[in-house]
Amino acid sequence: MTQLIFHHNHQHLPPAGDGLLPVQLYGRSGKGRGDISIIGNPVIDKVKRLGVQIPSQVMDFLTIALAVTASDTFVRRADAEDGWTRRFTLQLPLHEPARWLPLKKDLERALHFLSGDMWDFEFQEGGYPPPVPYRQRDRFQLVRLRGLDCVCLFSGGLDSAIGAIDLLAQGRAPLLVSHAYKGDRAHQDQIAKALKGRYSRFEINADPHLYTGETDITMRTRSLNFLAFAAVGACAVQAVSQQEMIDLYVPENGFISLNAPLTPRRIGSLSTRTTHPHFIESIQEIFDATDIHCRIVNPYQFKTKGQMATDCQNRLLLADIVNSTVSCSHWKRSNQQCGICVPCVIRRAALHAGAITEDTEYTFDTVADVLNETDRRDDLLALRIAVIQKATRKLGPWIADSGPLPVPAFQDFQKVFLDGLDEVEAFLNAETVL
Template sequence: MTRHLIQAYFGKRDRATLAPADTGEKATAFDIVAYDKVLDFGIGAALTDLKAKKVFPSEIALDLAVTAAHVHAADTRISRATESEDAWTRQLRVVVPVSNVERWTTAIPVLERMLNFLTGDRWTVQFRPRPAAYAQIVPQADLIVPPYTNVSLFSGGLDSFIGAIDQLEGGEIPFFVSHAGEPAVSKAQHACFDALKSQYAKIPFDRLRTWLAFPKKFVRHVGSEDSTRGRSFLFFALGVFAGTGLRQAFVLRAPENGLIALNVPLDALRLGALSTRTTHPFYIARWNELLEVLGIPGRVENPYWNQTKGEMVADCANRMFLKRLVPTTLSCSSPTKGRWQGLGTQHCGFCLPCLIRRASLSSIRDATTYTVPNLRAQAWDPRTATGEQIRSFQYALQRLQERPGIEKMLIHKPGPLTDNPAALDELAAVYKRGLEEVGALLKGVRTRPS
């Protein structure tokens, strides 16, 4: 196991203030300034884009974006397989230059708690002052106040697309925020946003699309990491970054169905690597705690925490438009996995997100192209990728049937639910309904070893 330190410096003159590596710690430093006072790794481009849209974030929010860049670098460029004792849990330290060290230092306990929960690693977060030349980076706001009523994360997935439709149909003017990831995701985001612009041409909504990535050999002699458990920290941070530029108290919406948000392990093997926590209620509660500590007048909400994906589809404020655009959205966890079969980028049809998606679309004609179009075409071997996912759902459904009421216990497995005890019954209910939704899809689907 190797402990890692990731830290940025502001230009060549700032090198002397870098934190020294501890004994046994591998240090990686990077210049976050591209040229003059323009920040690199997509942050400066995001500032320029926001300025053109009359959105001027706060300096504290810029600090948050820089912190998220550190977290994203550590999470995606340090391999779990080689840099941890158990092939999962890494020891990661980040030292971030910020505008207000005192305020950020008070946020360390909640930051470390939320990151440890999100990624399953052991994080140490520290702060130091920005150089005096970079005390003020964000352009000064002009007199024009942007028209946006809230901020909403826009991933290109079905849930975020439904969230966008519901807001636009409800008379709101959202400012969407996207993180440009792999090409397939980026393509879906563009197509969905363009479709919304065409459908709701009279509403002056807009979006920030940020490309923030680090080269694969960012940490010398260490491989990259594909699990990306920490990506939602970057996603949420970019949303808050934009939200502070609305010049009013704002809500950052993270649309996600309740089954995925809870992400109860389908079987015992999924508690670690295969159980993401990107919109878990505990994680969202920690975000709201962090914003309060930092004095940022915003709140993070998941408006669909108590709805299944199928219920989101059924209740969508413009179902005809949704039905037409369903194939444009992207839900698959690995949309390029069919390349070895000579297939293009498309939904596999059998990963966990794909199965939940297919189940949710039973009330409308699903024109999505799936690599596995017919789940009943054969008996699936549970030792294969396709069969494993299906059998895990079957196991979870069988557990519900054999032990009525067990959902009230199972919802606590992914993480604490102590922030809102009054919601426990609804959380258990949405978990059960969500599984039953997938159960209807899998009726008649067979699994057995070959």
């Protein structure tokens, strides 16, 4: 069990100890203290640049998300008893803890589903209040919100690029919300510059720093932080537009959103649930219960990545920006997309299905080359096994392994999963690795 104690004032944090980690929210660690980890140092400035004061419940959701990100980052899975499942106790001050206490178990269940860890929140008084926004006359560059009508996650990936293109083609005016991590931002900027239509951008970075030791790299809870940033942006858009409810778009193809385990041994660590429908539904219920007026929408829940590319409402623009998009799960290690991880193969299969040519240089331009690399070929072998099994394995139990799904749409989920495997099969046949 790891206890993490959070506060925005370092003077309220105890010394670090065995199994106890003090974390300062929204600021740099205190002078003379070398045992404090930090998260969210750039966040308050970014929120102030929206030019409107966000509601208390949205600020508290952001605080919760940052605390979860800190826990997920600062506590290594390798140190857990089973090498995977961590047990957290989070002592966390909120601005309105009474609003969140009835939802404690709902949050803990949603996070257990998302990360596979055990979570226990202790909500307290004294949390960070919604910051007073900057004004234009303060000479700060504010985020342009006037005329916007929705929010869209904007990661620099192929799906998020298609999502932004389609919204703009439909005449929508989105606030594009991004994790502004080093490396990601350059790709996001290249894509955004090519977009046509009315939009604005809100870039923000959690910026976690552990005071000592190694951090965990699995990042299973990253989508909670993304949704929290988007909720902040959505409430700012709502304040300016006076809409009753703001659409918060999560553009993710249905095959990856389901992320059903390709083989039985990939049910655990290799089957992430960042945008799984059950997790998204859980967060929507929390939004509804706390009066966060966002409607989370994935318009591509029942489309494959290839169908997204094929049906993109501005295919010429997509072809122009495709080389700027990043799909690889490993690209930051070498600043190059590998071409053979699961996201890369699905990307390449989608562009093959959509007849879209890219000039991306992959580490493995020829997929078959990885078959001789025993330490790199696991993803490709798993995809091959899944393609072979799709003719005989029952789809219902297969996709249910990824988590609960709504019964009325169960056949639609089965179809998008099968269509996704068909796309991969066509690509692997073209690469002569089946």
